[in-house]
Amino acid sequence: MDMKLELVAVPVTDVDRAKEFYVEKVGFTADHDHTVSDDVRFVQLTPPGSACSIAIGKGLTEIVPGGLDNLQMVVADADAVRAELVGRGVEASEVDEQPWGRFVYFRDPDGNRWSLQQLPAWSTGAGGDAGSPG
Template sequence: MDIKLELVAVPVTDVDRAKAFYEQVGFHADHDVTVSDDIRFVQLTPPGSACSIAVGRGLTRMAPGSLDNLQVVVKDIEEAHADLRGRGVETTGIEDLPWGSFVYFTDPDGNRWSVQQTTPRTAAARQ
């Protein structure tokens, strides 16, 4: 039996601001539907990902900014870091750990993301 994670709700205060931010990061806006005055559903997908995020009104009871360490994986952390910075996204520098190399950023509400290259740059350089 396959079990696929396909959608993660990200709690935000301002849907339009969040949508613009995630588009700036490079996510594609798949859907933006206002169901009622209480429900708006915006689905955004990172390039190449089978899993999307949803921001909106009436989607979750989580407090805006309460997600910590949502993680995406890239092949080249230096390229990802340069791309994010080129798009105007504030990021940390690249952190090399034994289990990967990482860059971190937060959305306007404080939801924290990590971008991981699973093979640390130090190990990749030795190969």
């Protein structure tokens, strides 16, 4: 049985501010924005190239805004993605070199933390043979 993760709720305090951040600064695509009622607004945003989207809005989750820690996306080039984010006004960390990948971190306006991982060459996800890193 296949199970595909396709949507993750991200808790925010200001939906319009968060939508602007994710679309204008981070580069996500705005797929859907629908106000169901005074208590429910659903906004779906998708990272470029991703099969999984995020949902921000009103009445979607009980998680405290800023409560998500370490949502992770895989990128081809940590240096390039960092430069693009910084160029768009995102406060992104320097590239963090680890044996299991190269990482860039940033937070959304509510403090939800993201990490972007460039997989190591030995990883099958990076097209390698999954042998040892040494």
